[in-house]
Amino acid sequence: MHNGGPHGHHVDLLERSSEQAAGEVLGWTERTGPVYLLVVLVLAALVALGVVGFAMTAADGGLDSHHPWGYLAAALAFIMTTSLSAPLVAIAPRFGKAHWNRYVSRIAETWGVVGLLALVILIPLLLTLPPADDRNTMLLYDTIVEGWPVGAPHLYVALVMVFVVINGFGLLWASNIPDFALAKGRVGGLRGALYSKLALGWVGSKRQWRALRAGMGVLGALYFMFIVWAHTVISFDFAQSLVPGMRDSVFPAWQALGGLQAALATVIVTSFVVRKIGPFRDYIGVNQFWSMAKLMLASSLLWMYFWWSGFIIYWYGKTPAQQDLLQLMWFGPYRTIFIITILLCFASPLLILMWNPVRKSILGPTIVGSLIIIGHFFDKIRIYVSSYSVEEYTGHVLKEVPEAVTPGAGDALMMLGVVAGALLLFTLAVKVVPIVNLWEIREGSMLQVVRPFKRLPLKILAKPE
Amino acid sequence: MQLRPVLTERDINRDLLRPVLATPIWFYILLGGLAIGVCAAIGGFAWAINHGTGVYGINRPVMWGFLLVNFVFWVGISHAGVMLSAILRLSNAEWRRPATRAAEVLTIFALGTAALHPLFHTGRPWRIYWSMPPGYDLGRGIWPDIRSPFVWDPTAISTYLTGTTLFVILLLIPDLAVLRDRSSGLMHKVYGFMSLGWKGNTRQWKLQIIAGFLLSALILPVFVSVHSIVSWDFAVQIAVEGWNATIFAPYFVIGAVHSGVAGVISVLALLRWMFRWENYIRDDHFDALARLMIVVATAWFYFFVIEFLLGIYPNEEPELSLRMLQVFEWPFSATFIIFVLMGYLVPVPLWLLKRVRTNVALMFWTTLMVNIGMWLERFIIIIPSLMRKQPLTFNWGSYNPSPIELILVGGSFCLVFLGVLTFSKFFPIIPLADAKEGVALETHVRVGKVMVPAAYREE
DSSP: OOOOSSTTOOOOOOOOOHHHHHHHHHHHHHOOOHHHHHHHHHHHHHHHHHHHHHHHHHHHHOSSOSGGGHHHHHHHHHHIIIIITTTHHHHHHHHTTOSGGGGTHHHHHHGGGGHHHHHHHHHHHHHHSOOSTTSOOTTOTTTSSTTOSTTTTHHHHHHHHHHHHHHHHHHHHHHHHHHHHHHHTTOOHHHHHHHHHHTTTOOOOHHHHHHHHHHHHHHHHHHHHHHHHHHHHHHHHTTGGGSTTOOOTHHHHHHHHHHHHHHHHHHHHHHHHHHHHSSOTTTSOHHHHHHHHHHHHHHHHHHHHHHHHHHHHHHHHOOHHHHHHHIIIIISTTHHHHHHHHIIIIIHHHHHHTSHHHHTSSHHHHHHHHHHHHHHHHHHIIIIIHHHTOSOOSSSSOOOOOOOOOOOHHHHHHHHHHHHHHHHHHHHHTTTSOSSOHHHHHHHHHHEEEEEETTEEEEEEEOOO | OOOOOOOOHHHHHHHHHHHHHSOOHHHHHHHHHHHHHHHHHHHHHHHHHHHOGGGSSOBTTBOOOHHHHHHHHHHHHTHHHHIIIIIHHHTTOGGGTTTHHHHHHHHHHHHHHHHHHHHHHHSOGGGGGGGSGGGOOGGGTOOOOTTSHHHHHHHHHHHHHHHHHHHHHHHHHHHHHHHHTTOOHHHHHHHHHHTTTOOOOHHHHHHHHHHHHHHHHHHHHHHHHHHHHHHHHHHTOTTSTTTOOTTHHHHHHHHHHHHHHHHHHHHHHHHHHHHTOTTTSOHHHHHHHHHHHHHHHHHHHHHHHHHHHHHHTTOOHHHHHHHHHHHHSTTHHHHHHHHHIIIIITHHHHHTSHHHHTOHHHHHHHHHHHHHHHHHHHHHHHHHHHHTOOSSOSOOOOOOOOHHHHHHHHHHHHHHHHHHHHHHHHSOSSOHHHHHHHHHHEEEEEETTEEEEEEEEOO
């Protein structure tokens, strides 16, 4: 990093030639040492345990009812909130023409590969999800035309998730094309052939760049919309519509917003790890953590505001149905988990990140990011396990608040397996795609320069119109 | 080449102070027209005071009519000030510079006008003190229900109004000093008093910048709370179908930002035309604002869709009947279609095209369209729900606005624009200091053969 100027004034710019950067990044991508292999093996073993957990739960509760699968639904929601939402951290700043994101955008996009795992988990969940008959569903089943829409909710949930995954892979591939073209000449063998195929004859002509930018813009916008709708339908069909009388319209939006918050947390924590284990200290610096921490603080405040907006209406209404829902979701059997969630997802970001020196550090945002991820893990358990535990899911009013469902061995193994599966897919992906976006860094170095302003060297940010 | 016009401090002073130091004739004609509208509204209100609120179209069960629709609308418009000024200042967005003061001033006058509407609606303005803590009639054992959003409302609105006024005054100080040095007589004394001895030394600038940032951060929670509380005026009422929705607070806030930023764009287009400020309110400013509008409008539309779907998904007869009334029965069907088209479906696809985003006339008309749509949105939310109150209803009925209500609504528009126009006569509506800072920080970076606009950034 360029650390120039008098008065200790810090200017955060990468001092690497394109050649050097390509050598460092591609070299790390190619290398797979014994530690890496060990990590992969451990994660694979944990995934295998998850499969065992799945088999145990299937044998115990069967695939005939949705009730035993609350923890698996929570696991799906958790990886959607953290991993599948992570590409938003690459997409949104790109639309805002920001520069700080160039160094972490590939990390964010690479988390999109976890979509494969989400699709696998979705299969048993869809198979056991109750049919739309006698139950309220998102797309107004039977409300306007009897029996319409066909296949609700299974069909549209599956379609939305498939779109998210295809879109995520499309975005990851598109953003990699110039880097694949760069890498194909530097590596040989199977890897070189693969890069050559994926680069699609990229030569970097004006036309190709225009097409790439347009394509990435469209894919980014679509991903944003699909992931918000995925959060909406998953939170609706796998939670809200299983609880009679739950008419919480802010709930899907709250879950989508939680996705943005957890996405930032995921990218921050991943950036910290990547920075530690790879030669990326000069690439991912304080500026990246600071910028993401500011957004994470804002999204944490908004997360609490959305929750409060929903809560106050139920609390104020005080109808028996609303009080039962308050008991089920917040103040009854899952009260402890709810308090942990509030502490981790709201109180800790507020109390820690409100201090600029902490925000403008590497460790501070990483610690808060870790706490937020844990908070969302608990929050998904609270929401999905409680919803899956309601015996009588048809009707208009919750008749009885069920007891808390503690996880069995099968549930614990499944959750462990899902988290390990997400990490495994990411770990494998970082050895295929360069974890730092080389062309975006190169572009950034052209659009950011340091020049003296009066006597102080300052960074200049250029924004093409 | 992407070069922008080169402006000196002298140019900036001359151009931006022109409306203050030399007033064209059309200004007085416009001012007179708006003043007539305001006088008509004063007359209408006097008539209502004299004859009672029976002159309004409200009646059982629709006891909230056009005046409260208009109240929500103006509170919504007032959200532009903080959205643009505070958030964009905190995020260091360079393109905020010409828009901030217009947004803040619009906030002040919109909020002040909104605050008048409950007085119009109740028809007893001399009892306004009852809504403030010092006026609570505790001596007669009349305790206000402090848990009611109706009690929170005046507090939130007055806090927001105070905060925004402070914000405007604080950021106006360096400009007032410039005016002090260019005026004579009484105005010299007034500007001198208001500029608080500003000399522009390092310490004063430092304090001013810190205060600006602190106020930006402090005013944000107030900004969110104001429209949230307005939404809770509706949402906590379980007996009115369509209102008891948990999404109302964020839905109202994002809707307010949608209409507020649209209002600022309309005002900026007018300012550019009226004062020939092409070099200050540039096409790229409209481009950036339109990009922001696409995001805000899409978020708002998502909330609208979710609110609507969640309203009908439980398949309960009263709610379904309400939605059928809103969508399929005259005249609400027409207003619903116009609202959806104007609020989102027409303007947003147009803004996807760069040639629309950088066309001032098209931006003016599309943002005007948004605000017509957003006014109708509030109408659709309030009136049909009250027509079908459930389950404690004893009669259903309709609502027709009276001429007095129409005059008051029209007068409120005149009042807001009269306020903004009058402000622009006495104070620079584009901040001089901000414009000069923008010019000082503006530079270019050469990329290949192209010069790309850039700005110095201190981190």
